[in-house]
Amino acid sequence: xxxxxxVIGMDPAEFRLKNxxxxxxxxxxxxRALDMDMSELMVRVTQSFASESQGSNRRSxxxxxxxxxPANTPIANAxxxxxxxxxxxxxxxxxxxxxxxxxxxxxxxxxxxKQPFSAVSTLRADTAVAPYDWGTGASRSTVVVGLSVENAxxxxxxQILDMVVDVWELPKESLSLVxxxxxxxxEVLTFxxxxxxxxxxxxxxxxxxxxxxxxxxKGALAESPLFWETSAGLAEIVVDEDxxxxxxxxxxxxxxxxxxxxxxxxxxxDEGAAAMGFGHALYEQLEFEDGQPLNATPIDYxxxxxxxxxxxxxxxxxxxxxxxxPGGAKGMGEGAILPVAPAIxxxxxxxxxxxxxxxxxxxxxVWRALQRGSEFMEFNMxxxxxxxxxxxxxxxxxxxxxxxxxxxxxxxEEIAPxxxxxxxxxQKIGPFKVEVPAEIVxxxxxxxxxxxxxxxxxDKFTGTRxxxxxxxxxxxxxxxxxxxxxxxxxxxxxxxxxxxGVIKRRVDQNFEEFETxxxxxxxxx
Amino acid sequence: MTNVQLISxxxxxxxxxxxxxxxxxxxxxxRDRIGLKGTKRSCDMEVCGAxxxxxxxDPISSCTTLAVxxxxxxxxxxxxxxxxxxxxxxxxxxxxxxxxxxxFCTPGFIMxxxxxxxxxxxxxxAEIRHYLHGNLCRCTGYTKIFEAVKSxxxxxxxxxxxxxxxxxxxxxxxxx
Amino acid sequence: xxxxxxxxxxxxxxxxxxxxxxQEGEGMFYSGGTELLLAMKMRVIHTERLVDIKGIxxxxxxxxxxxxxxxxxxxxxxxxxxxxxVIREHVPALASLCANVANVRVRSVGTIGGNLCFGEPxxxxxxxxxxxxxxxxxQGPNGTRSVHADDFIRSELETVREADELMxxxxxxxxxxxxxxxxxxxxxxxxxxVGMAWSMEAGAHSIKSARVRVGALGSKPQPLKAVEGVLxxxxxxxxxxxxxSVLAAALDELDVNEDRHGSADYKRHLAGVLLLRNAxxxxxxxGRAT
Ligand SMILES: Cc1cc2nc3c(=O)[nH]c(=O)nc-3n(C[C@H](O)[C@H](O)[C@H](O)COP(=O)(O)OP(=O)(O)OC[C@H]3O[C@@H](n4cnc5c(N)ncnc54)[C@H](O)[C@@H]3O)c2cc1C
Ligand code: FES
Ligand code: FES
Numbered sequence: 001x002x003x004x005x006x007v008i009g010m011d012p013a014e015f016r017l018k019n020x021x022x023x024x025x026x027x028x029x030x031x032r033a034l035d036m037d038m039s040e041l042m043v044r045v046t047q048s049f050a051s052e053s054q055g056s057n058r059r060s061x062x063x064x065x066x067x068x069x070p071a072n073t074p075i076a077n078a079x080x081x082x083x084x085x086x087x088x089x090x091x092x093x094x095x096x097x098x099x100x101x102x103x104x105x106x107x108x109x110x111x112x113x114k115q116p117f118s119a120v121s122t123l124r125a126d127t128a129v130a131p132y133d134w135g136t137g138a139s140r141s142t143v144v145v146g147l148s149v150e151n152a153x154x155x156x157x158x159q160i161l162d163m164v165v166d167v168w169e170l171p172k173e174s175l176s177l178v179x180x181x182x183x184x185x186x187e188v189l190t191f192x193x194x195x196x197x198x199x200x201x202x203x204x205x206x207x208x209x210x211x212x213x214x215x216x217x218k219g220a221l222a223e224s225p226l227f228w229e230t231s232a233g234l235a236e237i238v239v240d241e242d243x244x245x246x247x248x249x250x251x252x253x254x255x256x257x258x259x260x261x262x263x264x265x266x267x268x269x270d271e272g273a274a275a276m277g278f279g280h281a282l283y284e285q286l287e288f289e290d291g292q293p294l295n296a297t298p299i300d301y302x303x304x305x306x307x308x309x310x311x312x313x314x315x316x317x318x319x320x321x322x323x324x325x326p327g328g329a330k331g332m333g334e335g336a337i338l339p340v341a342p343a344i345x346x347x348x349x350x351x352x353x354x355x356x357x358x359x360x361x362x363x364x365x366v367w368r369a370l371q372r373g374s375e376f377m378e379f380n381m382x383x384x385x386x387x388x389x390x391x392x393x394x395x396x397x398x399x400x401x402x403x404x405x406x407x408x409x410x411x412x413e414e415i416a417p418x419x420x421x422x423x424x425x426x427q428k429i430g431p432f433k434v435e436v437p438a439e440i441v442x443x444x445x446x447x448x449x450x451x452x453x454x455x456x457x458x459d460k461f462t463g464t465r466x467x468x469x470x471x472x473x474x475x476x477x478x479x480x481x482x483x484x485x486x487x488x489x490x491x492x493x494x495x496x497x498x499x500x501g502v503i504k505r506r507v508d509q510n511f512e513e514f515e516t517x518x519x520x521x522x523x524x525x
Numbered sequence: 526m527t528n529v530q531l532i533s534x535x536x537x538x539x540x541x542x543x544x545x546x547x548x549x550x551x552x553x554x555x556r557d558r559i560g561l562k563g564t565k566r567s568c569d570m571e572v573c574g575a576x577x578x579x580x581x582x583d584p585i586s587s588c589t590t591l592a593v594x595x596x597x598x599x600x601x602x603x604x605x606x607x608x609x610x611x612x613x614x615x616x617x618x619x620x621x622x623x624x625x626x627x628x629f630c631t632p633g634f635i636m637x638x639x640x641x642x643x644x645x646x647x648x649x650x651a652e653i654r655h656y657l658h659g660n661l662c663r664c665t666g667y668t669k670i671f672e673a674v675k676s677x678x679x680x681x682x683x684x685x686x687x688x689x690x691x692x693x694x695x696x697x698x699x700x701x
Numbered sequence: 702x703x704x705x706x707x708x709x710x711x712x713x714x715x716x717x718x719x720x721x722x723x724q725e726g727e728g729m730f731y732s733g734g735t736e737l738l739l740a741m742k743m744r745v746i747h748t749e750r751l752v753d754i755k756g757i758x759x760x761x762x763x764x765x766x767x768x769x770x771x772x773x774x775x776x777x778x779x780x781x782x783x784x785x786x787v788i789r790e791h792v793p794a795l796a797s798l799c800a801n802v803a804n805v806r807v808r809s810v811g812t813i814g815g816n817l818c819f820g821e822p823x824x825x826x827x828x829x830x831x832x833x834x835x836x837x838x839x840q841g842p843n844g845t846r847s848v849h850a851d852d853f854i855r856s857e858l859e860t861v862r863e864a865d866e867l868m869x870x871x872x873x874x875x876x877x878x879x880x881x882x883x884x885x886x887x888x889x890x891x892x893x894x895v896g897m898a899w900s901m902e903a904g905a906h907s908i909k910s911a912r913v914r915v916g917a918l919g920s921k922p923q924p925l926k927a928v929e930g931v932l933x934x935x936x937x938x939x940x941x942x943x944x945x946s947v948l949a950a951a952l953d954e955l956d957v958n959e960d961r962h963g964s965a966d967y968k969r970h971l972a973g974v975l976l977l978r979n980a981x982x983x984x985x986x987x988g989r990a991t
Contacts, residue, residue: 098626098628264622264623267669268669272663275665297568298661305659306667309666309668311654
């Protein structure tokens with residue numbers, strides 16, 4: 001995306017906003033229409049950085065948005081048992097591996113039955129006793145198993161209310177669950193009272209059963225995916241230009257989760273996923289030689305440490321209540337891994353114009369890419385001049401007059417003739433003013449056919465670094481000479497990160513202007 | 526081969542004396558022979574910190590420590606820093622801030638943080654990261670672990686006030 | 702994994718340790734065990750007898766001796782060196798090196814002697830001690846000898862130490878100029894490290910002599926002779942430029958293994974980066990000192 005945006009000179013965020021598939025659109029005919037706004041995610045991560053202006057010219061930012069089609073197979077069963085003492089047992093086959101599935105099921109049961117969270121236990125999954133579920137994975141448990149728990153809890157609620165209807169002879173509409181029992185409108189009957197009067201003993205429970213099948217909710221769950229899992233990431237990076245090492249002082253991650261059931265746990269899922277993203281973006285790769293892993297020990301295989309994850313980490317959970325799960329929840333926890341690597345790669349591209357496409361972005365790879373320099377911003381021109389190569393050469397090495405052809409170039413100062421010069425280059429790019437005191441070194445001269453100069457400098461205001469390598473050749477032709485100019489322009493730093501496209505356009509304009517002025521100076525054809 | 530060693534040490538404040546083969550690893554002694562299973566073994570190569578115990582207060586990798594090394598010393602495991610009914614303030618902070626998911630790294634983190642706060646009750650952000658650099662967690666992404674430790678670092682430790690020295694100080698204040 | 706069984710012996714004097722290791726059958730000194738046990742668990746090292754040297758008194762002292770030399774006992778742990786007031790005062794760069802080796806657990810039991818004797822090429826202390834002009838004192842059945850830090854490591858995991866020679870102490874002259882150390886790592890251990898120590902002329906404006914060691918590139922730390930040469934007698938503020946003028950040629954001389962830590966040209970380049978950063982720091986330190 002950023003590559004395309006750079007080529008057409010558009011801000012990468014703007015480019016995305018113009019082209020993103022909107023809510024309700026389909027990306028593939030056999031997949032569910034998009035149930036979220038990716039633009040909302042982008043706006044939210046951008047806002048989270050908004051309070052902080054870009055810190056220094058060594059920091060750059062990159063963004064990425066991603067959507068994946070996780071959950072399918074809407075098949076699950078749950079049992080919810082409500083006991084005489086008000087305690088609730090949830091039995092599902094979801095496996096708890098730290099993702100918080102059991103606590104989430106307990107919360108769903110507690111919320112549906114209007115009982116405190118502490119009253120609910122989720123039984124350790126044992127498929128010999130827990131009801132069938134298709135499997136724990138694909139971000140599906142909160143939605144699919146969660147819905148079956150909700151149904152089971154509603155079933156249990158129904159049974160307990162029916163007891164009150166039966167024994168107290170009250171209309172069901174007048175009854176509601178409250179903490180510890182059922183409210184009749186005029187009084188609260190405790191669960192103990194209800195079981196005692198109904199069963200005639202001081203014990204008992206109701207067993208609610210809930211099932212989800214592809215036919216549930218009038219078939220609304222049958223289409224794949226159950227929901228879209230989306231995430232946006234905005235990374236701020238600092239590159240050690242000498243070693244190629246990338247540090248990320250700041251990261252913002254936004255995910256559309258529909259509804260948050262347990263905030264700390266949900267944030268933790270996204271942060272963990274993003275850390276995995278940092279892992280594959282910067283460190284992790286299993287290497288093989290002759291079929292043998294070379295780095296199969298934790299000494300050689302590096303995963304992120306506490307000192308490697310961004311110290312400022314904003315986790316944004318978007319809640320529109322529009323998911324298929326309980327209370328409008330969607331599944332989550334996978335999405336945040338997706339945008340990390342592209343966001344970092346985009347940040348690198350925006351500051352340095354280098355694009356790394358194979359992960360991890362190790363220091364050596366980054367260093368090599370920086371060495372090669374940015375691949376674009378090359379400018380070539382050639383023109384016919386009705387002058388002998390010797391005369392043309394004289395004009396070219398007359399530094400004051402040739403520099404008058406360069407837009408914004410002032411105060412040219414000769415340090416050593418045909419060796420080194422100083423100049424001030426002033427430019428206005430959009431709202432930005434740039435003033436670069438440039439040092440110009442003549443790197444090689446082959447009289448009267450070729451000269452290579454290198455100009456380097458750092459902008460006084462933004463610290464933006466500028467390097468121009470200019471190859472000028474004079475080739476004898478029948479009717480005079482041909483002049484060719486090949487320029488390689490490298491801009492690194494704050495200005496570059498604001499959008500290389502804009503700068504590229506300006507550089508192009510400047511070269512056009514240079515060409516025009518040179519032609520009039522030489523009276524070229 | 527005269528490989529059996531008699532060792533005596535203090536385990537979580539309790540004296541222990543036993544005979545062990547000289548090549549027994551500390552983690553195996555504690556988990557398998559003594560039966561305290563709170564300490565976890567993960568990498569088995571001193572990298573991850575899951576197996577962290579305190580040897581005379583200093584953190585060590587019990588996966589790569591010989592049990593004979595604790596002879597005459599004090600060993601503290603996760604069980605030793607967990608109050609009989611409930612959780613320590615460090616453990617509570619981890620729960621409150623969501624500093625654990627699967628929990629496999631957690632005993633190691635709790636031990637490391639215990640050692641950190643003992644020597645440096647109010648570590649800076651950089652000190653927290655430096656100290657915990659050798660404890661790996663694959664689940665949380667560390668952000669919540671860091672928040673948990675930071676909250677502890679910011680706390681005016683009430684146990685400070687309850688320490689014997691502080692009690693003496695207070696006593697003097699009251700009586701003077 | 703479990704190490705294969707061995708006999709465990711505790712020595713309470715150097716002589717006893719030396720003779721216990723030298724007995725029939727293969728014995729090894731056991732210090733912090735952070736390298737040794739790891740290797741034994743991986744079953745790449747087998748030994749019939751481990752001789753624990755932790756009980757030998759006096760091996761973990763750090764002092765500035767009467768000859769104005771620093772002595773660091775071989776049993777000093779990284780934590781101890783990092784926190785030691787004498788080291789922090791006279792060689793802060795060594796204190797911070799030790800504060801950053803490995804992780805807090807390895808630092809609390811792993812020793813500097815164990816680090817050196819293991820001869821691991823991706824280690825920090827050997828490079829620094831080479832730059833500090835250290836000598837390592839070994840005691841064996843036939844008395845003691847000193848080996849210069851530069852000559853101690855023979856190649857990967859091999860040193861000139863005989864199996865029954867115990868390293869007692871590390872001695873180096875108290876630095877009289879800036880000492881700097883930097884490493885680059887993208888993994889558990891350093892890919893490249895550079896240690897540099899200057900001694901100063903009277904008046905402290907010029908460098909009397911400089912020692913520069915680059916480590917982790919080949920099998921052992923290597924001197925950068927050209928850089929040392931060009932720095933000799935130079936005013937401090939010319940150091941950076943002088944290094945730059947000979948750097949490319951000096952780096953070319955280095956023996957570099959290509960490995961998972963990087964390819965040869967990259968590692969050479971990194972060595973140059975670290976060296977120049979060390980030089981900048983040294984200049985700044987010297988500026989503050991004068
Ligand atoms: C996860 C990990 C990360 C690490 N990272 C780094 C790092 O970043 N930089 C770095 O420099 N190092 C690193 N190390 C190495 C660490 O510094 C060493 O493990 C430690 O210093 C070794 O000391 P020890 O006392 O445990 O040695 P031991 O394991 O006890 O001994 C090592 C070897 O030296 C011999 N020996 C020990 N003491 C003596 C003595 N006094 N005289 C003669 N022989 C002796 C032993 O017989 C054995 O062969 C790392 C280690 C690990 C496990
Ligand atoms: S199991 Fe001991 S450090 Fe990982
Ligand atoms: S909580 Fe799972 S490894 Fe840390």
